[in-house]
Amino acid sequence: MSRQAHGLRAWLLQRFTAAYIALYILVTGVWFLWQPLHSHAQWQAWLAAPLPNLATALFIVTLLIHAWVGVRDVIMDYARHTGLRVSLMALVAVVLGGCGLWSLRVVFAVVGQ
Amino acid sequence: MPHDSRPKFLNLLAIRQPIGAVTSILHRLTGVLLFLLLPVAAWLLELSLRDPAGYARAAAWLEGTAGRAALLLLAWIVFHHLFAGIRFLLLDLDLGMELTAARRMAWVATLAAPLAALLFVGGVL
Numbered sequence: 001m002s003r004q005a006h007g008l009r010a011w012l013l014q015r016f017t018a019a020y021i022a023l024y025i026l027v028t029g030v031w032f033l034w035q036p037l038h039s040h041a042q043w044q045a046w047l048a049a050p051l052p053n054l055a056t057a058l059f060i061v062t063l064l065i066h067a068w069v070g071v072r073d074v075i076m077d078y079a080r081h082t083g084l085r086v087s088l089m090a091l092v093a094v095v096l097g098g099c100g101l102w103s104l105r106v107v108f109a110v111v112g113q
Numbered sequence: 114m115p116h117d118s119r120p121k122f123l124n125l126l127a128i129r130q131p132i133g134a135v136t137s138i139l140h141r142l143t144g145v146l147l148f149l150l151l152p153v154a155a156w157l158l159e160l161s162l163r164d165p166a167g168y169a170r171a172a173a174w175l176e177g178t179a180g181r182a183a184l185l186l187l188a189w190i191v192f193h194h195l196f197a198g199i200r201f202l203l204l205d206l207d208l209g210m211e212l213t214a215a216r217r218m219a220w221v222a223t224l225a226a227p228l229a230a231l232l233f234v235g236g237v238l
């Protein structure tokens with residue numbers, strides 16, 4: 001795949017993930033304004049239901065992709081030195097991977113409880 | 114260097130940026146801030162689901178003065194990133210490319226964000 005195709009893929013990924021993230025935030029935002037949470041049990045039950053559980057897991061994955069493409073673009077714009085650039089990207093990848101795995105584990109663990 | 118005598122004018126505070134540039138750079142700034150807040154979000158998610166005591170701790174923190182202020186700021190950051198992002202999607206579709214329309218769209222995105230944040234935080238709390 002050529003460099004241009006890589007750029008196009010990132011550009012497309014950024015827009016598709018943005019659309020899903022916006023949809024998820026709007027739907028859950030309106031939902032919780034309409035049905036406010038009052039207890040841990042309610043919150044757990046909501047997240048354990050199949051649709052919210054899968055939608056939230058997908059939200060976490062799309063958010064990771066979106067954050068990676070976005071922060072990578074920022075690093076490529078401002079970090080000119082290759083070593084610095086690679087180090088920053090590695091750091092970002094570790095933070096994103098850590099947050100993502102942790103959140104996904106929490107979201108899936110709710111189902112069994 | 115033949116151009117050594119050219120004036121340098123790189124004081125970002127003295128350059129009057131058009132509203133489109135302000136909206137755009139705030140989209141980038143809010144994006145980086147949201148990335149930096151991801152560990153906090155993951156921690157809050159884990160805390161709120163851990164047990165009823167953890168949920169109560171997370172809820173109590175969000176309902177305190179500091180929590181409310183943080184939530185308002187967070188909502189502003191999210192809404193600015195969202196609205197400015199929708200602006201980028203519309204520009205990608207060649208919508209609002211004419212100067213007056215482009216400026217109006219940038220103003221709407223930038224001003225709607227704090228309003229939406231106030232409405233949202235007011236509705237939740």
